[in-house]
Amino acid sequence: MKVKGCHFETIWINPDNPAIVQIIDQRSLPFNFRIEDICSSEEMYVAIRDMHLRGAPLIGAAGALGMYLALLEFKGNKVPLEYVASKATYLKSSRPTAVNLSWAVEREEREIKETGSGGERSKQEVVEVARRVALEIIDEERTNCLKIGQHGVKLIEELSRRKHNETINILTHCNAGWLACIDYGTATAPIYLAHEKGIRVHVWVDETRPRNQGARLTAWELQQHGVPCTVIADNTGGYLMQQGHVDLVIVGSDRASAHGDIVNKVGTYLKALAAQDNNIPFYAALPSSTIDWLLSEGAMDTPVELRDGDELRIMEGMNNGRITDVEIIPAGIPVLNYGFDITPARLVTGIITERGITPANKKGIFTLFPEKT
Ligand code: MRU
Numbered sequence: 001m002k003v004k005g006c007h008f009e010t011i012w013i014n015p016d017n018p019a020i021v022q023i024i025d026q027r028s029l030p031f032n033f034r035i036e037d038i039c040s041s042e043e044m045y046v047a048i049r050d051m052h053l054r055g056a057p058l059i060g061a062a063g064a065l066g067m068y069l070a071l072l073e074f075k076g077n078k079v080p081l082e083y084v085a086s087k088a089t090y091l092k093s094s095r096p097t098a099v100n101l102s103w104a105v106e107r108e109e110r111e112i113k114e115t116g117s118g119g120e121r122s123k124q125e126v127v128e129v130a131r132r133v134a135l136e137i138i139d140e141e142r143t144n145c146l147k148i149g150q151h152g153v154k155l156i157e158e159l160s161r162r163k164h165n166e167t168i169n170i171l172t173h174c175n176a177g178w179l180a181c182i183d184y185g186t187a188t189a190p191i192y193l194a195h196e197k198g199i200r201v202h203v204w205v206d207e208t209r210p211r212n213q214g215a216r217l218t219a220w221e222l223q224q225h226g227v228p229c230t231v232i233a234d235n236t237g238g239y240l241m242q243q244g245h246v247d248l249v250i251v252g253s254d255r256a257s258a259h260g261d262i263v264n265k266v267g268t269y270l271k272a273l274a275a276q277d278n279n280i281p282f283y284a285a286l287p288s289s290t291i292d293w294l295l296s297e298g299a300m301d302t303p304v305e306l307r308d309g310d311e312l313r314i315m316e317g318m319n320n321g322r323i324t325d326v327e328i329i330p331a332g333i334p335v336l337n338y339g340f341d342i343t344p345a346r347l348v349t350g351i352i353t354e355r356g357i358t359p360a361n362k363k364g365i366f367t368l369f370p371e372k373t
Contacts, residue, residue: 001178001185001192002224003033009183010058011065011138013131019072021065023053026179030220031318041070041087048094048101051211055180056254056290057141060100064134066091067108071127078120084112096303097263097340098254099292108133137289138182144287144354145184152190152250152285152352153197159247160199167228168194168247171204171237174265175213176252176285177221186252186285188218190352195227203229204240208265210311210337234267238274249275250352253286258372260345260360261299262286266338272347284343284360285352293372296362298344305339312337 001008014020014037021044025036036052038044044066046052048059070087071079088109092102111133112126159168174180176187184192194201203222208214215231222229232240240246249271255263262268262284275282295301312335314325329335348360358364366373 011061025052041066045094056098056100057181060104061138063091063101064104064108064137068130068134071130079123079126080120097305100289103289142182145181145189147354148285148352149189149193151356153193156194167200167202169202171246171249173206173251173268174208175217177218179217187250205229205231206234237271241274241278249282253284253290256291257295257299258293258365259362262343263299263302263340266341269341269343272343276347281349283350299342307337307339309335
């Protein structure tokens with residue numbers, strides 16, 4: 001997608017030096033646009049853990065490229081499978097909730113194991129496998145998001161027809177935009193496509209406390225594309241719904257169960273409750289890499305990140321041209337900072353995937369992905 005008119009994706013291998021992975025450092029946005037060099041698997045671990053990059057599909061790609069860096073940095077000509085397994089475990093532990101990370105790293109591990117036989121593999125060979133798999137994942141996720149957009153835009157077209165081309169107001173939570181993916185985004189892909197088609201859309205962007213991914217990232221990327229949007233405090237959505245100012249809710253997801261529960265940024269569940277109470281369609285947009293096929297009975301057992309309390313205590317912003325931190329909670333007060341919550345399938349109108357839109361239930365999901373039964 002575009003940054004000041006130039007096309008960017010979120011992660012790539014440096015074309016001039018294949019030992020370096022480059023990312024957009026999301027911690028600097030929206031104030032500065034900075035590219036960061038990631039030169040080792042340790043640096044990738046830190047980048048994922050400390051959210052230099054974030055968003056489920058993107059941390060999957062980052063995990064795969066972390067495996068590539070881990071193999072590149074291996075000293076010796078033969079790589080033992082124990083080394084591959086330990087690096088995989090290490091990278092997967094950087095963030096537990098988004099299943100895309102373990103999905104991508106385990107895919108790397110599997111393909112590396114399938115290369116050759118016995119306990120050791122030639123370094124040159126495994127580096128090439130890891131690079132290929134990571135680039136395949138990036139390619140697939142880019143395409144998946146575009147397809148999510150193509151399916152999801154039909155919902156917006158239908159609403160626009162029903163509203164006689166009046167503006168369609170879409171509420172979203174957190175950043176499930178292109179910054180969270182490779183390109184297009186998940187929740188935002190249908191919105192970008194609708195905007196390109198000339199459909200009048202306006203996005204209510206939840207600020208998404210405590211890290212403000214909505215205010216800082218979603219608002220910024222929509223603005224770069226000229227999509228009209230308004231940032232709202234997280235608690236405003238319910239009132240806007242009651243007043244008839246929301247036509248549709250689209251959120252992303254970090255992990256979905258095969259029976260339709262949606263794990264997403266904390267606060268999503270409350271939006272789903274309000275949407276149901278006001279009869280407003282509530283959709284989750286996600287690629288199949290976000291479906292945890294082992295959770296066929298529901299997502300309540302998902303490991304939900306309990307994050308550092310400083311994310312709540314301290315707010316970062318721009319003051320007189322300088323990025324500044326301010327404390328907003330009285331010293332000594334305990335805080336509790338869960339990163340995600342779980343929206344039960346019964347509150348989800350449908351799931352927008354790369355293969356189409358399905359009701360949030362086992363039957364619909366397995367009809368789209370029969371190979372997973
Ligand atoms: O903690 P984050 O910012 O990595 O959270 C992930 C998210 O951005 C959201 O939950 C998003 O809706 C799903 S990722 C497309």
